[in-house]
Amino acid sequence: MVSPAGVATKLFGMYASSLNTRPLLTKAVTSGVIFGASDVIAQKVEATGKPMEVQRTLTSVAIGGCYFGPAAHFWYDWITQLITGQQL
Numbered sequence: 340m341v342s343p344a345g346v347a348t349k350l351f352g353m354y355a356s357s358l359n360t361r362p363l364l365t366k367a368v369t370s371g372v373i374f375g376a377s378d379v380i381a382q383k384v385e386a387t388g389k390p391m392e393v394q395r396t397l398t399s400v401a402i403g404g405c406y407f408g409p410a411a412h413f414w415y416d417w418i419t420q421l422i423t424g425q426q427l
Contacts, residue, residue, distance in 0.1 A: 378400075382395070
């Protein structure tokens with residue numbers, strides 16, 4: 340049986356490899372998943388007997404994956420080129 344730490348290490352390695360080979364796609368997918376998961380959690384927290392709003396969640400996934408992930412990728416790339424060194 341594989342330990343949870345071994346599984347986590349393998350998953351992290353796969354993620355790191357994907358960041359090296361396809362950084363923009365990896366960041367877009369990661370951002371979309373995080374945006375979608377956070378919306379699901381928010382709907383569960385604020386739920387008062389209302390059904391899950393699937394359109395709202397899909398919109399969150401689209402904004403995270405198609406806008407925020409790519410924008411953050413290029414923003415942080417630009418900032419790291421603009422600000423060199425380790426100190427302010």
